[in-house]
Each structure stands twice: as structure tokens, then as C-alpha cells.
Amino acid sequence: MTTTVGPRRSWPHGPHTPTRPPAPGRTVRTARLSRSRRDQLTALVFLLPVILALLGLRLLPAVDVVADSLRRGLPGSGVSRFVGIDNFRALADSDSFWNSVQQTLVFNLLVNPLQIGAALLLAVLFTSRLPAAGLWRTVVFLPSAVPILGSTIIWGIALRPEGPVNGVITALGGGPQRFFTSPGQVLWSLILLASWIGIGYWMTFLIAGLRDIPGSYYEAARLDGAGALRQFLSITLPLLRRPLLFVLVADTVANFVLFAPIQVLTDGGPEEASNLLMYDVFRTAYQLSDPYLAAAELLVLLVLMLAIVMVQFRLLRESDES
Amino acid sequence: MFRPRPAYPLRPARLARPAQSSWRRAGVLTLAAATAVAVAACGGDAEEEAANAAPSLKAADELTEPSSPVTITYVGAAYAAEDLEPVFAAFTEAHPNITVEYESVPFDELNNVLQVRLDGDAGDIDVFDADMPRVAAYESRGYLTDLTPTFGDIGDQVDAASIDASTVDGLLVAMPLQTSSQLLYYNRALLEAAGIEPPSADPAERPTWEQVSADGAKAQAAGATWGLVFDQLDRYYQLQPMAESLGGGNGATGDGNLEPAVNTEEWVTAFEWYGKQYADGISPRGVTAAETPELFGSGQAAFFAGGPWWAPGFVENTELDFGVAPYPAFEGGDPVTPTGAWSLGLNKKTANLDASLIFMRFMGLDGDGFSQYVENIAIPPANTAGSEKYFEQATFSTPQMAGAREILANEISETAVTRVKTVGYIEFEDIMGKTFADIINGTPAQDALDKANDDLTTTWAKYQ
Numbered sequence: 071m072t073t074t075v076g077p078r079r080s081w082p083h084g085p086h087t088p089t090r091p092p093a094p095g096r097t098v099r100t101a102r103l104s105r106s107r108r109d110q111l112t113a114l115v116f117l118l119p120v121i122l123a124l125l126g127l128r129l130l131p132a133v134d135v136v137a138d139s140l141r142r143g144l145p146g147s148g149v150s151r152f153v154g155i156d157n158f159r160a161l162a163d164s165d166s167f168w169n170s171v172q173q174t175l176v177f178n179l180l181v182n183p184l185q186i187g188a189a190l191l192l193a194v195l196f197t198s199r200l201p202a203a204g205l206w207r208t209v210v211f212l213p214s215a216v217p218i219l220g221s222t223i224i225w226g227i228a229l230r231p232e233g234p235v236n237g238v239i240t241a242l243g244g245g246p247q248r249f250f251t252s253p254g255q256v257l258w259s260l261i262l263l264a265s266w267i268g269i270g271y272w273m274t275f276l277i278a279g280l281r282d283i284p285g286s287y288y289e290a291a292r293l294d295g296a297g298a299l300r301q302f303l304s305i306t307l308p309l310l311r312r313p314l315l316f317v318l319v320a321d322t323v324a325n326f327v328l329f330a331p332i333q334v335l336t337d338g339g340p341e342e343a344s345n346l347l348m349y350d351v352f353r354t355a356y357q358l359s360d361p362y363l364a365a366a367e368l369l370v371l372l373v374l375m376l377a378i379v380m381v382q383f384r385l386l387r388e389s390d391e392s
Numbered sequence: 393m394f395r396p397r398p399a400y401p402l403r404p405a406r407l408a409r410p411a412q413s414s415w416r417r418a419g420v421l422t423l424a425a426a427t428a429v430a431v432a433a434c435g436g437d438a439e440e441e442a443a444n445a446a447p448s449l450k451a452a453d454e455l456t457e458p459s460s461p462v463t464i465t466y467v468g469a470a471y472a473a474e475d476l477e478p479v480f481a482a483f484t485e486a487h488p489n490i491t492v493e494y495e496s497v498p499f500d501e502l503n504n505v506l507q508v509r510l511d512g513d514a515g516d517i518d519v520f521d522a523d524m525p526r527v528a529a530y531e532s533r534g535y536l537t538d539l540t541p542t543f544g545d546i547g548d549q550v551d552a553a554s555i556d557a558s559t560v561d562g563l564l565v566a567m568p569l570q571t572s573s574q575l576l577y578y579n580r581a582l583l584e585a586a587g588i589e590p591p592s593a594d595p596a597e598r599p600t601w602e603q604v605s606a607d608g609a610k611a612q613a614a615g616a617t618w619g620l621v622f623d624q625l626d627r628y629y630q631l632q633p634m635a636e637s638l639g640g641g642n643g644a645t646g647d648g649n650l651e652p653a654v655n656t657e658e659w660v661t662a663f664e665w666y667g668k669q670y671a672d673g674i675s676p677r678g679v680t681a682a683e684t685p686e687l688f689g690s691g692q693a694a695f696f697a698g699g700p701w702w703a704p705g706f707v708e709n710t711e712l713d714f715g716v717a718p719y720p721a722f723e724g725g726d727p728v729t730p731t732g733a734w735s736l737g738l739n740k741k742t743a744n745l746d747a748s749l750i751f752m753r754f755m756g757l758d759g760d761g762f763s764q765y766v767e768n769i770a771i772p773p774a775n776t777a778g779s780e781k782y783f784e785q786a787t788f789s790t791p792q793m794a795g796a797r798e799i800l801a802n803e804i805s806e807t808a809v810t811r812v813k814t815v816g817y818i819e820f821e822d823i824m825g826k827t828f829a830d831i832i833n834g835t836p837a838q839d840a841l842d843k844a845n846d847d848l849t850t851t852w853a854k855y856q
Contacts, residue, residue: 230678356504
């Protein structure tokens with residue numbers, strides 16, 4: 071819509087004419103062009119630091135990773151040669167790599183639904199009329215304010231075979247568990263640790279989303295006789311789709327690159343059961359000094375993650391359109 | 393210290409974008425990938441080779457003191473910074489224009505730190521600690537400088553095993569600083585409570601692993617939390633003697649020690665025994681090497697197989713009633729003890745060549761070497777004169793450490809075996825560490841060692 075400065079009627083040229091006095095047409099266009107160019111220039115100056123940072127910190131390293139993944143050299147020699155897709159072939163032939171892929175997928179398949187389900191449940195609980203809800207919210211959120219390394223060390227001690235958690239289990243009549251020292255329990259122990267940190271964090275986004283749903287919808291539903299479950303399924307879930315999508319994607323990414331607890335507590339073991347891809351990339355690059363193979367592995371991790379995130383976007387968008 | 397960014401909290405703004413931009417981003421990535429292929433195809437190998445060229449070194453007596461103040465950067469993992477402060481103070485007093493900036497790095501991180509910082513073109517590190525078994529690997533990676541032109545033959549000042557461990561292809565590539573050995577500490581009070589006679593300090597009456605394990609279990613029955621705790625419980629340094637004691641060799645054979653041999657009968661027997669200690673609850677699962685000395689120090693363990701460097705701390709704790717015995721061997725097996733420690737490497741790309749060499753000479757050779765300035769020398773120096781002074785320290789005159797001097801002197805000359813010398817040592821150490829951790833956690837020794845042998849074969853293929 072055109073904004074007018076003075077009364078439109080004073081200009082006899084109709085609705086599409088400029089709102090300023092009609093000085094010679096050419097001058098108007100030049101003035102406008104130079105103004106828009108000036109705007110562009112200003113914008114560019116303001117954006118330049120960010121663009122440079124993006125190029126230097128995101129795009130160049132990405133290009134570097136792709137370049138490295140196609141080269142090979144003796145560890146640390148600094149001399150490398152172009153080998154095409156040999157590194158990817160080596161990965162495809164490695165049982166250890168496929169084990170890492172499998173463990174990463176299993177871990178994410180378990181941890182993400184679990185964390186988001188729990189975060190959603192708590193968010194709904196803490197936005198309903200609950201005594202001292204603010205206090206509970208803080209208690210649940212608190213772990214995400216602790217640096218991940220701190221939480222890792224605390225859980226490492228708590229879940230030791232002779233640690234306090236086993237003390238409680240034994241006192242309750244159960245047998246002691248192996249946790250981080252058992253190939254069968256290590257992923258679950260990592261899930262417990264990651265969820266202790268993550269659930270409260272993701273919950274806050276969902277609480278914000280729940281707050282945005284107008285209360286009148288629920289009132290109307292109650293008048294129509296809808297129960298709590300019906301209200302949750304027909305009002306809460308559909309209207310929470312956007313924050314839920316964000317939490318789903320961000321949580322998936324965070325869990326795909328989970329690193330500190332593995333580096334500190336398990337070193338990928340026992341029996342490589344917690345050798346998730348992100349840790350294996352680090353190990354290949356820095357422990358085994360093979361940055362080229364690690365670059366190839368990192369690309370696989372990125373492609374895997376991007377594919378899953380895109381599927382998530384598509385799924386939620388489709389249900390949005392329907 | 394290099395640590396990747398933790399996963400939480402993640403900034404929401406980056407990801408809360410509509411789906412379309414992801415597809416567009418994918419397009420950009422494809423473009424980037426195409427560019428990268430072009431870049432990669434014409435990489436500059438010659439340039440990189442030129443950067444690795446060795447500097448030319450002067451003879452030791454021709455080194456020139458800098459005429460203006462310089463600072464050399466020393467990255468180390470052997471000592472805490474405060475332990476070395478008097479050494480650096482003495483150095484700067486003798487060489488007023490050279491200041492040493494010491495960066496202490498945790499042992500487990502040293503490889504990563506060196507790799508990141510020595511691979512670049514900048515010489516931001518001048519000298520660094522090189523673990524002796526890693527010397528060959530560091531040399532093949534181009535991290536080290538041939539020191540022979542400056543230091544030549546140092547055999548009259550430094551012990552032969554340490555020189556050998558710092559030599560590659562006949563060239564001295566690092567300055568030996570220390571050597572090492574191990575002891576068996578025992579908690580006298582816990583043994584007495586169980587009615588166990590403490591082991592003798594005489595190397596001729598060396599305890600056996602079988603006996604120590606049985607006594608440890610007895611002590612546990614009488615109140616000890618742990619029977620036997622190993623210091624570096626998942627490291628090759630600590631555990632190599634087990635296989636060697638049964639005649640299993642150091643783990644590698646063949647040209648350049650690049651054929652793994654860690655699943656031989658002797659290795660499997662030794663580590664079946666080792667795994668059993670953890671399965672039976674005599675030794676603790678779920679603790680890291682950093683936490684084990686504390687288990688003995690706090691009086692929880694009957695036996696502790698560990699380094700003499702823990703002794704000053706144990707002696708300080710007046711409530712801890714302990715004694716020492718020689719490092720055990722298997723029944724009927726050879727007495728074998730770990731050895732090797734730290735040497736000092738020189739970065740090829742250093743901008744302070746002479747100052748760094750003057751510092752290395754000071755640390756290893758001037759007088760008795762660095763150890764003459766250290767209050768409590770924890771680890772025996774490689775400098776022979778320094779080594780004599782090491783044993784004169786107060787710690788060794790305490791009743792708790794009775795016999796330690798004789799034990800260590802005997803082990804260093806009689807029973808010490810060096811770790812395997814190979815360019816593939818860093819991978820070897822990493823894979824064996826994980827293997828030992830698996831054995832501790834209950835993987836059958838045969839399976840774990842078979843897998844280690846396969847993994848080593850794969851990862852060493854690149855050096856063949």
C-alpha cells in the first residue's frame with residue numbers, strides 16, 4: 071500500500087503517482103537509486119563482521135573438511151596426497167566404523183524420544199495448577215546450568231559399581247548394576263546422564279510454547295465436555311507443533327554430537343559399545359593422528375545428521391499442511 | 393587445553409529455521425564441496441615439505457646467549473608447574489635473557505595438544521616433554537629435531553637405557569630427563585589385621601602376583617576395601633611386565649616392530665589373571681588411573697603396585713602405615729619391571745633455537761641436571777649424578793620407605809624392560825589402553841587381545 075503524506079486529492083495524477091511533488095522524473099529515480107545503494111552499503115558494513123565470521127568459522131572449515139576427506143598422509147607428517155574416495159572406502163570396509171554408526175543411531179533412537187517425551191510431560195505438569203510449580207521447574211532446569219563436564223564427573227562417581235546409586239539399589243533389595251563398565255548398560259547410562267542435563271533445558275522451550283496457547287481453547291473444550299487426554303491430543307499437541315519441532319531438531323543435533331561424557335568416562339568402551347561417531351572422529355583425528363580419515367568420518371556424521379533433521383522437518387511440515 | 397565445545401546448551405536461533413533454507417543450504421554445501429575437490433586436487437605438497445626442513449644446530453660450546461630478552465615456551469606433562477618453578481628461577485638467574493614459560497598439560501591430553509600445536513607452521517612451542525616410548529613416533533611425524541650436532545655423545549653423563557630410548561636411527565632426537573621404575577606398596581595395618589606377613593624388601597625374595605592376590609583377598613576379608621590396586625591400571629607401561637614376566641614379549645615383532653603380537657598364549661594367560669582380579673572384586677572396576685593412588689593413600693587398599701613418585705605424598709600422611717616391596721612377578725616367571733620416563737624434545741620450527749638448546753643443556757646436563765633444583769624429586773633423573781642425589785632424599789630415609797633405594801637401584805639396572813620401540817607407538821598405546829579397560833570390565837582376555845591384534849594390524853598397515 072502506498073503511504074501518502076498530504077491529502078491525496080491535491081495531486082491530480084491518481085493513486086499510483088509518487089507522493090512527493092513531481093520534480094523532473096530523472097532526478098527522482100537517481101535520488102532513489104543512490105539512496106537504496108546507500109542503504110545496501112550501510113547494511114553491508116553492519117553485516118560484514120558476521121559474514122566474515124560465517125565464512126571463516128563455518129564455510130572455510132567445511133570446505134577444509136571436504137578437502138581433507140579426499141587426501142591421505144602419514145600421521146603428523148604434514149605431507150598428504152589426493153586419494154579420491156579411498157578414505158570412504160576404508161570406512162566402508164571397517165567393522166569398527168559400522169559399529170559406531172549403529173551405536174550412534176541406536177543411541178539417538180532411544181535418547182531423543184525419551185528426552186522429548188519426558189520434557190513434554192514435565193512441561194504440561196508444571197503449567198497446570200500444581201503447588202510450588204515454579205520451584206519444581208527450577209529444580210528440573212538446574213542440571214542444565216551445571217557445566218556438562220561437572221555433571222559427567224558427578225554421574226561417573228554416582229554410577230560406579232561401588233557408587234551411591236548401587237548403594238540405593240542394594241538397600242532396596244536389588245542387585246548391583248555395572249552401568250558404565252558394562253557393554254550392555256553403557257548406552258543406557260549415557261542416556262540417563264544426557265537426559266538429566268537435557269530434559270530440563272528442552273522443557274523450558276515447551277513451557278514457553280504452552281504459555282502461548284490461549285486459555286479460551288481449553289475453556290471451550292471443557293464446555294464441550296472434553297477430558298484432559300482429549301484436550302492434550304486435540305489442543306495442546308497441534309498448537310505446540312512449532313516449539314516441538316525446534317526441540318526435536320535441536321535435541322537430535324545435540325545428541326548426535328554428544329562428546330564430553332564419552333571422552334571422560336568411557337573412552338568409547340567397554341567393547342566399543344559407546345564409541346559414538348563424534349567421539350570416534352575425535353579419536354581418529356587426535357589420538358590416532360589421522361585427520362584425513364577423521365574428516366571423511368565427520369562428513370558421514372554430518373550427512374547422517376542432516377538427513378535425519380530434514381526428515382523431521384518434512385514430517386512436521388506435512389502434518390502442518392494437512 | 394583443547395576441548396571441543398560441549399553439546400549443551402545449544403543456541404536455538406541457528407536451528408529454528410524453516411525447512412526450505414535447509415535445502416538451500418544443502419545447495420551451498422554442494423557448491424562448497426565442488427570447490428573443495430578442485431582445491432584438494434591441486435594441494436601444495438612441496439610447500440609442506442619445505443616447512444618440515446631441519447634447522448642447522450651449533451655445537452654445544454658455540455651456542456650464543458640472546459642479546460635481548462626472549463621467552464621460550466615449554467609444554468610439559470611430567471611435572472606440575474609449581475614443582476618446576478625453582479628450576480626455571482635458577483635457569484633465568486644463570487641466563488638472564490631467557491625466560492621460560494611453562495604450560496602444564498594433563499598426560500592424557502599431551503598427544504592431542506602436541507599434534508594440534510606442532511602441526512601448524514608457527515613455532516609457538518619451543519620445547520616439550522616427549523614420553524620416551526613415543527620418541528620414535530614423534531620423530532617420524534617430524535616433531536623432533538636431531539640434537540646430535542649440539543650434544544653429540546652424552547654417555548658419560550646420562551644412563552644408557554635413557555639415551556637408547558631417546559635415540560632413533562643412531563641420532564639423539566631428545567634430551568633424556570628421567571627414568572622410572574615401580575614398587576609394591578603395602579598397608580601394614582591392613583595386613584596385620586588379617587594376620588599376613590608383609591612381603592620382603594629383598595629383590596631376591598620378590599613376591600609373586602599369585603601370592604599378592606591371595607593375601608589381598610585375605611586382607612579384604614579382614615576389613616580392607618580393596619586387595620590389590622594397580623596405579624596406571626589400564627596403561628601398557630604398568631601392565632607390559634605381566635606378559636613379559638611369562639616370556640610373552642613386548643607386544644610387537646618384525647621389521648620396525650610393526651607386526652602386533654599381543655594375543656600370544658603368554659599374553660592371554662597374563663591378562664586372564666589380570667581380568668580375574670577385577671571379576672573377583674580384589675581390584676576396583678570403574679575408577680580411572682588418576683584416582684587409584686588415592687585409594688591406597690586413604691587406607692582402602694592392602695596392596696598398591698605403583699610408582700615411587702607417590703611416596704612423598706604417602707609419607708606425608710602420618711595415619712598411613714605402609715611399607716614397600718619389589719614389583720611382583722608371576723610364579724616361575726622372570727622378574728620384569730617397567731621403565732622409561734620423559735625426555736625433552738625440540739620443535740623444528742622454533743624461533744629461539746640457541747636459547748632452547750641452552751635450556752635443554754641446563755635441564756639435562758649442566759651440573760646434575762634439572763633435579764638439583766627440585767625440592768622433592770619424585771622420579772629418578774636420567775642424569776647419573778642427579779640420580780645419586782635422588783636416592784639421598786629424605787623420603788628414602790623414612791622407615792616406611794626402608795629398602796626402596798636398593799629395590800629401585802636393582803630394578804633400573806637388572807629387571808627393567810623398555811616399552812616397544814615403534815613409529816606406531818601412539819596407536820599401540822591407545823588400542824592397548826582400551827583393550828586393558830575392556831579386560832578390566834569383564835571381556836575375556838582372549839577375545840579382547842585378538843581384537844587388539846586385529847586393530848593393530850589394520851592401523852599399522854599405513855606404515856608398511
